[in-house]
Amino acid sequence: MTxxxxxxxxxxxxxxxxxxxxVDLSVxxxxxxxxxxxxxxxxxxxxxxxxGFEKATTGDVLIGGHSISAMAPHExxxxxxxxxxxxxPHKTAIENVYFPLQMRDMNRANGLKKAADMLGLVGLMGLxxxxxxxxxxxxxxxxxxxxxxxxxxSLLLLDEPLGALDKNLRxxxxxxxxxxxxxxxxxxxxxxxxxxxxxSMSDRIxxxxxxxxxxxxxxxxxxxxxxxxxxxxxxxxxNLIEAVVVDPDKRTASSxxxxxxxxxxxxxxxxxxxxxxxxxxxxxxxxxxxxxGRRNARMTIETIVNYGDNALVIGNxxxxxxxxxxxxxxxxxxxxxxxxxxxxxxxxxxEAVYLIAS
Amino acid sequence: MNRFLxxxxxxxxxxxxxPLVIVIPMSFSNARSxxxxxxxxxxxxxxxxxxxxxxxxxxxxxxIIAAGTTVLTMILVVPATFALVxxxxxxxxxxxxxxxxxxAVPHIVMAVGYYSFFGAFGLVQxxxxxxxxxxxxxVPIAFLVxxxxxxxxxxTLERAAQSLGASPWRTFIHITLPILKPGLIISALFAFVQxxxxxxxxxxxxxxxxxxxPRKMFDSIRxxxxxxxxxxxxxxxxxVLIGIVAPPLWAAIRARIKAPSALSTIEKRP
Numbered sequence: 001m002t003x004x005x006x007x008x009x010x011x012x013x014x015x016x017x018x019x020x021x022x023v024d025l026s027v028x029x030x031x032x033x034x035x036x037x038x039x040x041x042x043x044x045x046x047x048x049x050x051x052g053f054e055k056a057t058t059g060d061v062l063i064g065g066h067s068i069s070a071m072a073p074h075e076x077x078x079x080x081x082x083x084x085x086x087x088x089p090h091k092t093a094i095e096n097v098y099f100p101l102q103m104r105d106m107n108r109a110n111g112l113k114k115a116a117d118m119l120g121l122v123g124l125m126g127l128x129x130x131x132x133x134x135x136x137x138x139x140x141x142x143x144x145x146x147x148x149x150x151x152x153x154s155l156l157l158l159d160e161p162l163g164a165l166d167k168n169l170r171x172x173x174x175x176x177x178x179x180x181x182x183x184x185x186x187x188x189x190x191x192x193x194x195x196x197x198x199x200s201m202s203d204r205i206x207x208x209x210x211x212x213x214x215x216x217x218x219x220x221x222x223x224x225x226x227x228x229x230x231x232x233x234x235x236x237x238x239n240l241i242e243a244v245v246v247d248p249d250k251r252t253a254s255s256x257x258x259x260x261x262x263x264x265x266x267x268x269x270x271x272x273x274x275x276x277x278x279x280x281x282x283x284x285x286x287x288x289x290x291x292x293g294r295r296n297a298r299m300t301i302e303t304i305v306n307y308g309d310n311a312l313v314i315g316n317x318x319x320x321x322x323x324x325x326x327x328x329x330x331x332x333x334x335x336x337x338x339x340x341x342x343x344x345x346x347x348x349x350x351e352a353v354y355l356i357a358s
Numbered sequence: 359m360n361r362f363l364x365x366x367x368x369x370x371x372x373x374x375x376x377p378l379v380i381v382i383p384m385s386f387s388n389a390r391s392x393x394x395x396x397x398x399x400x401x402x403x404x405x406x407x408x409x410x411x412x413x414x415x416x417x418x419x420x421x422i423i424a425a426g427t428t429v430l431t432m433i434l435v436v437p438a439t440f441a442l443v444x445x446x447x448x449x450x451x452x453x454x455x456x457x458x459x460x461x462a463v464p465h466i467v468m469a470v471g472y473y474s475f476f477g478a479f480g481l482v483q484x485x486x487x488x489x490x491x492x493x494x495x496x497v498p499i500a501f502l503v504x505x506x507x508x509x510x511x512x513x514t515l516e517r518a519a520q521s522l523g524a525s526p527w528r529t530f531i532h533i534t535l536p537i538l539k540p541g542l543i544i545s546a547l548f549a550f551v552q553x554x555x556x557x558x559x560x561x562x563x564x565x566x567x568x569x570x571x572p573r574k575m576f577d578s579i580r581x582x583x584x585x586x587x588x589x590x591x592x593x594x595x596x597x598v599l600i601g602i603v604a605p606p607l608w609a610a611i612r613a614r615i616k617a618p619s620a621l622s623t624i625e626k627r628p
Binding site: 051053072073074076077078079080082083084086087088089090099100103104147148151 | 512514515517518519520521522523524525526528529532533536537
């Protein structure tokens with residue numbers, strides 16, 4: 001059983017510069033997959049190769065088992081929402097949505113009716129006669145979405161479509177896009193560098209860095225079980241501790257700043273192997289004195305970043321062999337008793353220490 | 359300070375506009391030669407202009423030559439602009455410079471060149487000769503206007519069109535061309551006006567057969583100071599004024615009377 005969309009061994013080189021190397025990916029029909037990574041990580045290049053605007057140096061793109069690599073962009077039947085929407089300024093909203101149907105030589109009356117229905121689905125009933133410049137950013141976004149969906153594309157590509165919107169509108173559009181995507185069941189690839197967007201919207205996340213796929217997993221697995229140091233650092237806040245495995249059976253590793261650290265059960269621990277240990281800030285606790293039953297370390301508070309409902313306390317932990325910054329998530333109600341410069345105890349459970357082979 | 363600036367502004371405007379304004383009353387003059395203020399007024403010289411083939415012929419020549427120049431210029435400039443703005447190729451910067459050269463070389467130098475060069479081909483004193491020469495002068499101007507427009511063109515729109523199923527050719531017809539239309543019109547207008555106004559090259563190569571209006575005006579003022587010149591000037595001035603005022607006026611009118619389109623009736627159906 002083959003997957004709906006398959007990328008096999010995609011590479012892209014610009015002269016001597018490798019933009020993508022050996023990208024393999026399978027996406028199931030109806031799935032919402034997010035490409036997440038910093039700029040220049042290869043996520044947009046991959047999207048453009050799927051769309052046909054870039055040619056892969058090696059590898060193949062298949063939809064439903066058939067290669068589309070030799071097709072021109074206009075033959076691929078793939079809907080795209082661009083970062084700046086790409087609405088045609090000389091056409092009204094409904095003419096924009098009608099355009100793909102016009103290109104498919106659909107009868108004008110039927111096409112306009114279908115375009116109007118699609119505008120209704122994205123919540124723009126009655127605004128069809130407006131030109132793009134007469135619409136707000138969020139409305140333009142919806143027109144672009146309607147236009148990319150009206151011709152029932154085999155794939156929907158969203159290229160950082162929410163980047164230009166303010167925070168509230170962005171959250172609203174995240175929910176809208178998910179609703180519409182579910183309603184139509186269209187297989188979707190969403191490109192973003194915003195990790196919260198990726199976490200909240202995706203069935204699966206593909207993390208890109210330096211032209212390679214670092215990990216493909218569900219949002220929860222990406223967060224809790226990162227397979228690469230980059231993934232742990234890029235998604236969410238994390239404390240990453242360089243260590244060397246001392247005893248795989250007792251699950252101990254030694255680090256310069258914290259001495260011997262016990263980690264959660266894993267199959268990746270081999271004696272003498274250099275690893276990265278990850279502890280999420282919300283798995284740590286601050287207290288005046290060490291807490292029994294937990295692993296404790298002394299910490300000097302350096303910075304408190306207050307978010308209202310919670311705060312991030314950044315302190316310094318260390319002994320004679322070295323020190324490292326440590327980030328601890330504290331509930332907003334508890335942060336009032338903390339001051340920068342305070343000495344306190346930071347503690348965690350060994351189960352919260354996740355080992356990443358590096 | 360403020361009042362001083364206003365007065366300065368008024369002086370500047372008067373200084374710039376005065377020659378234009380003086381020409382208008384002179385065109386209604388009944389004096390035998392150019393004279394200001396006119397001793398009396400009448401329509402005499404307008405009648406003279408519209409009945410005298412010595413004036414109508416050059417007017418006609420100018421229109422034909424300017425129209426031909428515009429068409430030829432656009433045929434050359436549109437593909438050249440797309441190539442030079444969008445693609446990189448060997449010799450591009452040389453092509454760029456060659457295209458803009460006529461802007462830097464004095465017209466009189468070009469005129470002398472054309473006179474001897476076209477003479478060898480029998481193109482002197484022909485409409486075609488003047489059209490070819492004027493095209494060389496119009497190309498850089500039209501190119502500058504159009505390339506500025508094309509550089510500002512968002513290519514995402516073309517990608518969007520292609521992703522929506524438009525072939526490259528249909529993308530050009532449905533998206534690129536309509537969006538660039540204002541730029542193309544202005545570019546063509548500049549080519550037309552440049553040819554219609556051009557005097558130096560016209561004096562050298564238009565001869566008697568293809569004499570343009572500016573050439574005729576120049577000859578006339580040198581020989582007889584015929585007040586018909588004032589008439590022609592006034593007419594040209596009014597034409598340009600209409601050319602400047604009409605487009606925004608037309609846009610305003612169209613926006614006012616924009617009838618509800620067929621689209622809205624479909625969309626508002628329950």
